[in-house]
Amino acid sequence: MKKTLYAFLLFALASSAAAGSFEQLRDGLELPSAPVPFLEAEASAQYLQGDSRYWVTVMAGDKYDRTGLLEAGLDIVEIGKDTVSGFIEKTEMEQLAAKGFIVKSRQAIQEYAKKHLKDFPAADAVYHNYQETLDELKGLAAANPGETSLFSIGRTIEGRDIWCLRINPAEKGETPSARPAAFFMGNHHAREHLSNEVALALAAHLLARKAEPEIKKYLETLDIYIAPLTNPDGAEYDIQTGKYRWHRKNTRVNADKTIGVDLNRNYDSLWCQAGSSHYPSADTYCGPYAFSEPETQAVRNFVEARKNLKTLMSYHSYSSLLLYPWAGKAVPVENGKDRKVFEAMAKGMTAFTGYKPEQSSDLYVATGDTTDWAYAARGIFSFTTELEGTTFYPGAAMIEKAAAKNIKAAVYLLSVTDDPYKLAQ
Numbered sequence: 107m108k109k110t111l112y113a114f115l116l117f118a119l120a121s122s123a124a125a126g127s128f129e130q131l132r133d134g135l136e137l138p139s140a141p142v143p144f145l146e147a148e149a150s151a152q153y154l155q156g157d158s159r160y161w162v163t164v165m166a167g168d169k170y171d172r173t174g175l176l177e178a179g180l181d182i183v184e185i186g187k188d189t190v191s192g193f194i195e196k197t198e199m200e201q202l203a204a205k206g207f208i209v210k211s212r213q214a215i216q217e218y219a220k221k222h223l224k225d226f227p228a229a230d231a232v233y234h235n236y237q238e239t240l241d242e243l244k245g246l247a248a249a250n251p252g253e254t255s256l257f258s259i260g261r262t263i264e265g266r267d268i269w270c271l272r273i274n275p276a277e278k279g280e281t282p283s284a285r286p287a288a289f290f291m292g293n294h295h296a297r298e299h300l301s302n303e304v305a306l307a308l309a310a311h312l313l314a315r316k317a318e319p320e321i322k323k324y325l326e327t328l329d330i331y332i333a334p335l336t337n338p339d340g341a342e343y344d345i346q347t348g349k350y351r352w353h354r355k356n357t358r359v360n361a362d363k364t365i366g367v368d369l370n371r372n373y374d375s376l377w378c379q380a381g382s383s384h385y386p387s388a389d390t391y392c393g394p395y396a397f398s399e400p401e402t403q404a405v406r407n408f409v410e411a412r413k414n415l416k417t418l419m420s421y422h423s424y425s426s427l428l429l430y431p432w433a434g435k436a437v438p439v440e441n442g443k444d445r446k447v448f449e450a451m452a453k454g455m456t457a458f459t460g461y462k463p464e465q466s467s468d469l470y471v472a473t474g475d476t477t478d479w480a481y482a483a484r485g486i487f488s489f490t491t492e493l494e495g496t497t498f499y500p501g502a503a504m505i506e507k508a509a510a511k512n513i514k515a516a517v518y519l520l521s522v523t524d525d526p527y528k529l530a531q
């Protein structure tokens with residue numbers, strides 16, 4: 107958000123508060139801060155009204171409990187020793203006891219928002235909304251015409267392009283390449299804005315250091331793709347009112363009028379068999395069928411058209427984890443050589459981030475995610491990074507911190523993309 111825009115927002119807030127309630131002003135000023143495309147909506151009392159989700163903490167001792175809770179519609183955000191916490195629709199929450207779960211505490215999302223955004227830094231303006239993300243990508247492409255191409259891999263439900271920056275001085279646009287390829291993605295989940303920032307920072311880093319020997323080597327030998335904003339509709343929806351909505355999914359209007367399909371449960375890998383929900387209102391709703399969403403179709407088509415892809419990184423937030431397949435079944439990757447590669451890559455990357463490397467299903471079983479599909483369908487060594495922080499909205503200062511270490515991890519991933527199997531020797 108531009109400074110002038112921000113000043114206007116403050117003015118708008120102050121005016122609306124003068125006419126309206128003091129509470130509105132308080133919340134508005136102390137709340138965030140992400141780019142605000144629709145100022146006229148800012149003062150609207152609609153913010154989070156009609157959102158019937160609760161933040162709950164439920165007893166859950168192991169991954170089987172956690173998987174069961176995902177299926178019951180709980181969007182697991184935090185995992186404690188004997189509990190998990192996250193968002194759940196009211197109607198689904200009311201069924202938890204009947205399903206044998208013990209709800210330790212619960213709080214309407216409106217209450218949760220008040221409490222958790224209370225101390226937010228005034229400005230997250232440094233975060234990039236859709237237009238600013240595109241401007242940043244265009245800027246990088248314009249400044250590095252010899253090394254980059256920028257193209258859309260497909261359109262969202264609302265018609266936004268999903269932009270992808272290619273870094274490859276030898277092959278441009280959508281020309282196929284025989285070079286080993288790496289694909290970095292951010293923001294499958296709307297509210298995980300930090301993941302967009304990390305992917306953007308990676309692109310900027312590689313191009314700023316394109317003359318340095320190590321980076322130069324990767325630019326000369328690899329085919330690198332970065333799509334920072336996979337779910338732009340959701341990301342815009344999350345910030346549309348000027349206040350965060352904790353929105354996770356895309357913006358599909360479901361048959362029951364609820365909003366969104368969970369893109370990271372919509373891939374065709376044991377689709378919707380475990381750890382995802384058939385309830386359209388659930389945050390982990392898998393959609394009516396696998397690849398029902400234009401966003402996941404775009405990723406599928408992109409990946410399927412590039413047989414040279416060797417590695418894939420999907421950035422999410424938050425938990426300080428590095429996850430690898432399987433997510434959808436509670437067994438290790440069957441191919442021993444592949445398993446060795448996954449473990450070695452995970453170790454290599456977490457040496458830089460300090461995150462915990464883990465097979466995804468050790469956390470909970472969840473089917474239909476990007477990484478299981480990319481590995482199962484295409485043999486790509488695919489990872490999910492859960493960036494650091496203790497909230498989806500960790501403020502501006504977190505960007506540099508998370509980006510610095512994750513860029514190092516990404517550069518490590520590039521260093522093994524030429525031949526992942528060298529790690530199995």
Ligand SMILES: [Zn+2]
Nearest residue numbers: 295298422423
């Ligand atoms: Zn996520």
